Amino acid sequence: MIDLVGLLKPKTSKDSVIFIEVDGQQIEILLIRNKRSKRLTLRQNLSGGNFKLSMPMRSSIAQAKAFCNEHASWIADKSITMQDMVIFEHGQRIPLRGDQVKLIFLDQLRGQTLLLADELRVTGGSDYAPRRLTTWLKAEAKTDIVSAIEKYQPLLDVKHSKLTIRDTKSRWGSCSSSKALSFSWRLVLAPPNVLDYVVAHELAHILEMNHSAKFWAHVERVCPHMNDSRNWLKTNGGQLHQIRVK
Template sequence: MSETLSVPGLDGIPVQLRRSARARRMSLRVGRSDGRVTLTLPQGMSERQAGAFVRDQAAWVRRAVAAVPALRVVRVGGSVPLLGRDVPVVAGSGRAARHLGATIAVADDVQAGRRVQALLLSLARTHLAASVDRYAEAIGRRPAKLSLRDTRSRWGSCSSRGALMFSWRLVMAPPEVLDYVAAHEVAHLLHMDHSPRFWTAVERLVPDYAVHRAWLRTDGAALHAIDFTG
């Protein structure tokens, strides 16, 4: 059962306590997409010690929570980012959402957000597969598999067997950012590390990759704050 700590000076922000037998010291984390504050602490450490630790970090916690992007709910009458541009979501007919170029049309009911999500998932697969194919051909390697997930901690990964995984939310980012992540993971087919030779391989594929990497750091959290559940 999770514990919640209320700490003076946090303006009512709750802190979730997570006890870990593997933890050797306390660590404090603020979720970049949901603003959830979690304190991991070793087994046996008291709430008094935990509270004192958080109080010392109160100013940082308040700043980090304030910087979390506001939740954005996808519904008819609103909009959703697609390849870096906000696309209006309008009322339509049929069971599936449709991308009509300038708009996304979807039935105006409680499933609207989920249907738009399904459309974006399909578009993400199309765009990421095309990018991966292009970069894989450039390096002369083929991935074993390509899958999509809704990951929070990483935008993509490459397994030791050459299976690539991407966050489908990349389809909401500018296309150059999506391309960079595809190139990054394809480069891992050559080098399964982040050594200088790996980054040299990425730079050969995407010479201005640093710009797109920076975009993910500054703006990527906003993509996770988009809610399709209605």
């Protein structure tokens, strides 16, 4: 979950916050002065809403404001308001494997989650439905990720050690030097090709622990839709983080 209050507090005394008006809305930008920064760089984390501007030590607040105003349209495109947040409730539509499904919460006694065409029915009391749904989505994510691993491991001739499903805010997946893989459960919301690409990407790191040309060649060999999937994540990835879970 995004901690909006926490973002208001600068992390260290060197950091500060400025507000930029974009389309009548005040957007908060955390300024981070960094000794290694040679220029101003504006970034947003995957969960959306949180903008950070890295800047050299000598840069002024006025320079930071001018830079952000220059990039106001980019900020407007990326900014997510609280109204855009999707909360699990009856009648809400959520993405699942790239399609839209409608949530139907039913007050039947036995708790279960059932996917029927474009309806996702959650029974067992509306109060518990969001939690039950989250558990179900994470399990579905794991099933899809495991089958993608089984598909790509023989193609790349690699073998992973451990698998963890997380709710990571900054990465869709990771691969450690001990070949342990970790993925965001939110990949189950994206089109299946995108989940496949992220799995192929992390498995290819077992061969190449970097993003060299050799690494990308491995990914592209097994995953010809690599570029489409990367673009999809760049454009739509933030939206998958707009879904708040309990």
